[in-house]
Amino acid sequence: MVDWVSLAIPFAYLGILVGSLATFSYLYRQRKANKAASLAPWFGPHLQRNIYLTLLHLEPESTGEKKGPAVPETVLKAALLRRATEDVQRVIAVRNAKPALTTLLQRGSVGDDLWQRFLRAEKEIEEELRDVIQEANAFTPGWGATIFQSANEIHNNQTVRKRIEEIQSQAATERQWWDKKRENTQAQFMKELESEKPSTPKAKPTESPASGSVTANPSAPEAPAAAAAAAPQTGNTAGSEEDAVLVESGGPTIGADSAAGGGAKAGKKKKGKK
Amino acid sequence: MDETFTLLPLHLDPSSKAISTSSTSSTSSSSALTTELATLNALHRTLLSLETPGKTPPPPIPVNPKRSAAITKMRENGNAHFRKGAHAEAVRLYTFAIDMALGRPVWEPAGLVREEVAGLFANRAAAQMGLRNFPEAAVDAETSVEMKRIGNAKAWWRRGKCLVEMGRLRESKDWLGKALEVEGKEAEIVGLLAEVKKELERRGE
Numbered sequence A: 001m002v003d004w005v006s007l008a009i010p011f012a013y014l015g016i017l018v019g020s021l022a023t024f025s026y027l028y029r030q031r032k033a034n035k036a037a038s039l040a041p042w043f044g045p046h047l048q049r050n051i052y053l054t055l056l057h058l059e060p061e062s063t064g065e066k067k068g069p070a071v072p073e074t075v076l077k078a079a080l081l082r083r084a085t086e087d088v089q090r091v092i093a094v095r096n097a098k099p100a101l102t103t104l105l106q107r108g109s110v111g112d113d114l115w116q117r118f119l120r121a122e123k124e125i126e127e128e129l130r131d132v133i134q135e136a137n138a139f140t141p142g143w144g145a146t147i148f149q150s151a152n153e154i155h156n157n158q159t160v161r162k163r164i165e166e167i168q169s170q171a172a173t174e175r176q177w178w179d180k181k182r183e184n185t186q187a188q189f190m191k192e193l194e195s196e197k198p199s200t201p202k203a204k205p206t207e208s209p210a211s212g213s214v215t216a217n218p219s220a221p222e223a224p225a226a227a228a229a230a231a232p233q234t235g236n237t238a239g240s241e242e243d244a245v246l247v248e249s250g251g252p253t254i255g256a257d258s259a260a261g262g263g264a265k266a267g268k269k270k271k272g273k274k
Numbered sequence B: 001m002d003e004t005f006t007l008l009p010l011h012l013d014p015s016s017k018a019i020s021t022s023s024t025s026s027t028s029s030s031s032a033l034t035t036e037l038a039t040l041n042a043l044h045r046t047l048l049s050l051e052t053p054g055k056t057p058p059p060p061i062p063v064n065p066k067r068s069a070a071i072t073k074m075r076e077n078g079n080a081h082f083r084k085g086a087h088a089e090a091v092r093l094y095t096f097a098i099d100m101a102l103g104r105p106v107w108e109p110a111g112l113v114r115e116e117v118a119g120l121f122a123n124r125a126a127a128q129m130g131l132r133n134f135p136e137a138a139v140d141a142e143t144s145v146e147m148k149r150i151g152n153a154k155a156w157w158r159r160g161k162c163l164v165e166m167g168r169l170r171e172s173k174d175w176l177g178k179a180l181e182v183e184g185k186e187a188e189i190v191g192l193l194a195e196v197k198k199e200l201e202r203r204g205e
Helices: A004-037 A047-056 A073-107 A112-139 A143-168 A170-195 A203-216 A222-237 A240-249 A251-270 B028-048 B065-084 B087-102 B110-130 B134-147 B153-165 B169-183 B187-202
Strands: B010-012 B019-021
Touching: A004 A112, A047 A073, A047 B010, A047 B028, A073 A112, A073 A143, A073 B028, A112 A143, A143 A170, A143 B110, A143 B134, A170 B134, B019 B028, B065 B087, B065 B110, B087 B110, B110 B134, B110 B153, B134 B153, B153 B169, B153 B187, B169 B187
Parallel strands: none
Antiparallel strands: B010 B019
C-alpha cells in the first residue's frame, strides 16, 4: 500500500524547485532580451539602403490622368551600387575593429554590452551583403559576383581623390606664403644694402625708388640682378666683411643661383623617365 | 538587419531622371541626404554612358583601354614639350592628363589611378620647377609621393629640392630623411641631403 500523503511531499518539493527555476530562467532571459534590444546600434542609419528601398517602393506619381514614369532601372542600379559602397566601408570598419575589440574584451577593458553590439553589427552586415548580392543578381545575372569588387574600387577611388584634393588645396596657401616671403626677403635685402653703404650717400635717393619697385613686383630674376647692381657700390667701401654680409643676407639669391643648376639637373633626370 | 527601412521623401524628376528630396528642413541628416543624392545622380550619369548590356558596371579588370591610351599620349606629349624647354605647355598637358586620369569611372581600379597620377604629378612637379613655381612644384611632388611612396625617388627628391629653394632647409632635411627611410640609399637624395646639412651648418643652426 502506497502512502500517498508522505509521497506528496517530495513531489511538491520537486515541483516548487522546478517551478522557481523556470520562473527565474524566464525572467532572466526576458530581461536580457530587453537589454539587448535597447542597445544602441553599432552603425548609424544606413542612408544608402534607405534611399534604395525608398526608390524601389516609390509609386509612380499620378499627376492628373497621366501617370508619372516609374523609376528607371539605371537609377536603381546606381542606388544599389551606392548601397554596396557603404557596405564595403562598414565591412572594413567591422574587420578593423574586431581584433582590437577582442583584446580589449579579454582584458576586461570594455563591457559585455559593447561586444554584444558589435556581434549584432557583424551579423547585420552579413545579411546586408547577402541581400545586396541577391538584388544585384536580380538586375543582371552574374552582377552579384562583381558588385562588391566594383564597390570596393569605388570606395578606394573616393579615398584617393579626397587625399589628392586635400594636398592640392594647400597649393594656394603655399603660393601666398612664398610670395609674401619673397617680398619680405627682398625688402630686407634692399634695406641691408642701403644701411651698409653710408659712405656713398649720394646713390641713396636715386636708388631707393628703384628698389621699391623691385620689391613691389617680386619676380625671381630681378633679385640676382639687383644684387649684381648693388655689388660694385658696396664692394669698394669695405672688403671681405661686406662680402660676408652679402652672402649672409642673400639667402634667396644663393637659392636662385643653385636653382638654375637644379633646373638643369631636373631636365637631365627627366630623360630617364618612362 | 531587420526587414524595415525608413521611407525618405524622395522625388524623381521625370525628364532628367534625377532624384531629389522634397523635404525642406535644413537639419544635418537632410544635408547628408542631399549630398548623398548628388553623388547618386552623378553615379547614375556615369552609368548611363556605359556601353555594356544592361548598363551594369563591368568588373574592375579588364580596364577600358581607350582612356589609358589617351592619358599615355598626353603624357608623352608633355614629356616632349618638357624636353624642348616649353615648361608652361608641359604643365598644361600634364594637368590635362591628370584631370583625365582622375576622371576615370569610379569603379575602375584605384591602384591604376594611383600609379598614373603619381607619375603625372611627379612630371608636373618637374615642369613647375622649370618655371620656378616652387610652391606648386612642392605640392605636386608631395601628391605624387602620397600616391606612390615606394619607388618614387624622383618625386621625393623634387620636393626636397623645392623646399631648399624656398629656404625651408629644416623641412627639407626632415623630408629627405624620410625619403631615405623609404627609398633606401638613393644617390641623389643622399647628395641633396648632404648639401642641405652643410648649408644648415653654415648658417649655424
